[in-house]
Amino acid sequence: MTANLEAKGEAMNTKERLGTAVETARPYVERLAADEELHDHVRKAYGSAQKILEELGVVGTSRAVGSRTDAARRIMVDSDLQDELKKAVDELRKAGERARGVQSHKARNTTLLLLGIMLGVLFNPATGPNTRRWIKDKLFGAEEPFEYHPNGES
DSSP: HHHHHHHHHHHHHHHHHHHHHHHHHHHHEEEEEEOOOHHHHHHHHHHHHHHHHHHHTTTTTSSSSSSHHHHHHHHHHHHHHHHHHHHHHOOOHHHHHHTTTTOOHHHHHHHHHHHHHHHHHHOOTTTTTHHHHHHHHHHHHOOOOOOOOOOGGG
């Protein structure tokens, strides 16, 4: 009887793990199904791979024609094949980034760079005081000279 209860517990545990896996994978599957840009990257990569295989004489046969070293040698020598291979790899990289939902950090990095330059100029001992004075004058207007008159004298 104990073995029967353990088997039921293990089955429930397996069902729970499967449910968790499905819920984890759901956003990725939905993104893959609906993302036209991702589909475009995959199509372009497939097209480039097909061109490479046609050049190597592999398409239309059940196995590669010639040896692997011949194919590698052709790829190393033929710049058109190299370009197609680069294009296929680039498209697969873009498709992978798109599938994972990787976003570009270009705007963030540019903002951080400009902020760093600005802070460097403001707090640089050589240019900082003049720069801060110029910014203060532009924001709040030029300072009027201040004269001190003791005991209320005018």
